[in-house]
Amino acid sequence: MKKWTYFIFLTYLILGIYVLGVTIKTPFISLTLDTTNGQPVIIDSYYPHWAAQKNIEKGDIVVAIDGQPAMENRFVQLYAIIRSANTLTIQKSDGTIESIAVKHSDMPEELYLQILFPIFYFLLAFSVALYVWRRNQDNISTFLLVLFLLTCSMGYISTGASARGNLIGMITIGISIVLCLVLFIHFLQHFFRYLQIRWTYPHSKWLYVLPFIIPGCSLIESYVPALREIMPILNLSLFAVLVLYAIYILLTSYLRTKLAKIRLIAIAFIVPFLPFLLFFVTPEILGHRPLLHAEIAALFLLFIPFSFLFIQVNERLFDIEYQLSRLRYYSTLAFFSALLSTAGIALLFLGQLSIVHVTSIFLLIFMVIIASFYIKERIDFKYRKIIFSSTGNYVHNLYAAVQRMGKAKNQQELLDRFKYEITEKLGTTAFHICTITEETPSPKFGSNYTQLLLHDAGDEKILLEIRHALQKEELLWLELLALYVSMFINNLQQIEDLVREIQHMKNTSDTPLPWLDKLLWNIIEKEKSILAQELHDTILQEQLHLARELDVLASSPTIQKETVLAIREQLLNATKDLREYCENLSPPLLDTFGLQMALKKLIQKVKIRADFLLDAQIDRVHFQDVTLHLVVYRLVQELFNNAIKHAEATEVSLKLQAMPQGFILQYDDNGIGCDIDDLIQSSASMGINGIRERVRAFNGDITIQSSHKEGMHIFIQIQEDGDSYDEHTYYR
Template sequence: MSIVAFKVPLLKMELEQRDGQWSVKAHYYESWAREQGIEIGDIVLAIGKKPIASMPLVPYDETIRGANELTIKKHDGTIIKIAVLHVDLPAQFYLHVLFPIIYFVLSLVAALYLYKKQQDIESVKWLSGFILTVALTYLSSVASSKGDFIGTIINSGGIFLVPLILLQFLKGYYNYLHIKWPFIQHIERFYVLPIMGAVLGGVEILYPYTKSVIVIILLATSFLLFSFPLSILLYSYYKERTVQLRLLILSVILPFSPFLLLFVLPEVLWQRPILQAEYSILFVLLIPFCFMFLRVTERLFDIHYYITRTNYYLMATAILTVWLYIGLYFLLEKESGWEIVFFLFISILLFFYIKEKADVKYRNILFTPKGNTIRQLSRAINQMSEAYKVEELLAILKQEAIKHLEIENIEIVAFDEKERKMPVCYTIESEQIHQLQVGEVIKLSNEYVALIHQEPHIKRLLLIEHRNVIRLKDEELLWLKLLLKYTESTIESLKKIEELLQELRNVQQTAEQEPVWLKKLVWLKVEQEKYYVAQELHDTVLQNLTHLTREMSLLLENDAAISVQGLYQQMQNNVQDLRSYCETLKPPVLDKLGLTVALSQLAQQVSNKANFKLSTTFERVYLQNEQLPLVIYRIVQELLNNALKHSEAEKVTLSLQEVDEGFELIYEDDGIGCTLEQMLQTDSLGIRGIRERVEAFNGKCRIVTNINEGVFIHIIIEGHEEDD
């Protein structure tokens, strides 16, 4: 495509037929035509070595597209030959040869970069294809405009393929942004259109008389295809209102508008574009790189910032423009030029000072002779982040203030609101201190005063002595206010950290094991999770099995269903087991009928399965802590499970009695027993869990056991609640 563009310069010279001859009607490059002596009405005899009468496309196009040489017959009968060289058409050489090659190379590099860096992301693959397709279509457009067969086929198919790949990229990008893709789920079905476009391009070259119709079809179809992505973006933005979609819309509307409205639409409606294709297409070439920037960098917030601050700069520019227009309107009547120069110089200088004040007041952004204020603030914050105590933090604050403000007399003092006294060297009154807000800086006769941090009766103040010989600049006050805000929040965090560390030290000094509140918290969390699991099993699996069991019972009423009797019995057993698991995790009878009835039912269930004789005594107990009934139930449940699985006892006794503001639980069996060390080390016995439950409520658990001597466990928990 580049070779074709270079070998044959583009002329686009319009012709008209007169008396069987083709004469010049209009020039595209008028200055070149004047230099070559070509005038309107001159007769064109040959294009290159071919007579114009043998050119099949001329009668239908009436335009000389490309030529290396022209044979012209002047009005006086003189015949001249004119060589068409790129050196005589520099603008065309840049637009049609050099720039398309550079753009294609850049596009190829960008596509390879995207593929190498993010080849596993779907939208990036489509973006790479979109960039290359736009570049190739643009490169072939020059060859197509000169009637090249291959260039026309590629260009005709490309103008259909570009919007389809754009749709594929947008679909992948929507998925990346987690935005619902609204239309056209199967875009690949439309890939027949580029093939049809390429075929129409070939037909246009082979059968020149179809050119006018085919051009309209190609442009109208491409206009509709390019409208799809824009419509989808507008619809999505109407629904979502996200910054990313707004930026995508701007990236499509701004470049596409000149191409569609100034070239495609006028060409379709009136066959006369307002702006020629080689100029309007330049805007479209920005789209791939706009998308690449959005997709690769993802610095959407920064882009949003640049867009939103446009209003601010438009207002400032408008004010300056009006001022300069009024001033120059009166000054231009005078002959002296130095007055205009002086007026412009002073106006621009004043504008910068006014803008600086506006930035300080409304935007909190300022550049100073010492460098960027934010950079200085960042350095100070980095220093302060290394402090682990409030005293260290305040010392760093003082040093940074002395260094940045270049003032030696800076102090940090604590003001006691009860005593309401300040050192005599300072002029601030207690009432002024009381009205101060954190981060606020006020100027008094001898010092600046700022509130750093406030506690119930103590206020920490930053005092900067000036004695009417030092004035803090706007940028210095801004720096100080921001640093004080950061210091105040950091002090609050450090105090909380110090309190937690002190609490942990106290725990470490007073308890060798885990604190009671931690055991209680863990146990309550475990019980809560058990409740959730039981509720989930009951509401899902158990309900489904119950329904299936009912269905099976209906089948059993039919004689032909006798064969499913075993299956039905198995399902009933599963339902019963699952219900038992749920009741174990979340005993419903405990909430409905109370602790005594729940324990009695639990004991009855164990007796039905046990090989030992179970004797129980459950007195009614009155407990202030609403969590204790569940604690008792879990302990009894664990003790009876151990008796079933491990004790090999013949007799087990269990009693629950009320004591002063609490309860006493006694378990005893005559089983095989074991040593206390073995019992505590064996997780399967659950003794460790029992002891942790008891200790979580400040209770006592005494265990007596030995080999072949059974087990005796005595548990007592007081009913009063601890303030933990």
């Protein structure tokens, strides 16, 4: 499927550049002629404002088009119309000859609707299709959705080439406007199967014959003149029928299931296609004047990429209600903002802008504002730590300060670190931490003093006094940090009480504590619950799915070999997943053949799965504490998982080196790297934090060095007796 997708993307780019090149090469003017007297006399103009500017009037005779006699032009002969031209030579009623240079800039409607908007749509559809495909490359629904987006775009951008009479453009738009709907209906069929909704409509494969009626008729219409009048009506009629059929599928399915996912898809489809159907296609089929020109009605198709950007076929859809509510909110703000901006521009250029100009400006401003809201949202989230800070990175500093204070081993060390953070961040030493008891009266503070309660134990309180006024940001930072200090003090006191209780138990008897047994039991049960949930959400669901497929197969009068083989393949995959779960929970080679053999097996699996070049050097290590073998294995396993999921590296090296009563583990990659402080706070830090906690549990040292685009380098050292260098963690 990947090769086909690459081919489709390449074809889209080549064909899109070609039809856009045809559009840009020659301006579209569409002058209607009367040739009954053997001379091409102008009777109407598609762009009357441009014709008036160029002094082109009804009754003028077109002498030449791009230097060639007008009557030799193919479209003048067949349709009595001049579709496009770079230069015109006309004869006025008084017999004078005028040469007119035709430029895109002289016709803003043509420039916007046939060149600028199609180029924008061409790039937007390609970007969205590429993004959706990369989310899940091996899913048939994703593949169909990508084809739908690209085909819609191809139909839209080829309108200019088709209007100019280009054969490839005419065939492309004829196929695209029908094929895109067939692909959409095919996508619905696969998506309904995923949702386990019964497909009660005809199979979509029979619809694929419809798009290829158009090119066949286009090729023979030159030989059968009657087809020239029938072809556009036939094409638009197929389009109308398929649009109504797709809407019928969506509405009946939603009424039957009431699923929000189907409602989202229905909105994403109806909003772009229904206006084009009502305002242009239907009047054309009925022989009436369209309410909107095709170029204007097609502008609604610009909503397709934006709408389907939210539909991610990655085994599920986005949180739909969240996305819809956010889109509604942004659209409301954008609508009124765009309306006011457009009204202001219209008043500023009063009388100079046509309805096409005003509509185009409104749609452009509307979409730009919506896109700006989403970009602002991402920027605010990424740089929220510093974007509104006037004197420094308060939120980021808060994270770092809490991280540093969390390493305190007792209350006094915690308060000393707290004082250090205040001095460094607020740049002041005019503060004091005091302890108040029942015997010690509470101090009196002035109006410019700031007082915060750090800890309240009933009979003892710890207060922070700062002897000058603080800014709002500084006060908020200090209050949050004081809240953490209060929690740290409570935790430290509980730990101290716990240590004393355990020490007392050890000195008085060997009877285990009931609460300790309860804690261990709860931890074991929690791990069991996590494992059960994991198996339920993955392998068990796969087994239930296979069981339903077997039920369908059993009720079928004929059993297809391909179906049986597909089920067998899914069973093997589920078995493989289960085996991996078991190996991750308890590596079988670790107890049987030792750590070195288990690591070699793990390295072999990583080399098969990973996209990077792995260089691993594993020394034979021996420990008196057997749990260290599992610790080493888990550390290596977590490092590899981090490299596969996040590093985006091309080269990874791992070295396990034995040392007296311990080991050294060194990891390096040339990946994208990261900011360590940002990583610790992100969801992607669970692996790194797990590594840090394992190392800390065995009194080890870990050094992590990383920066953006500089890879990641981790150095771990653990000794059995715990006599490592100072217990610490470095970040650079």
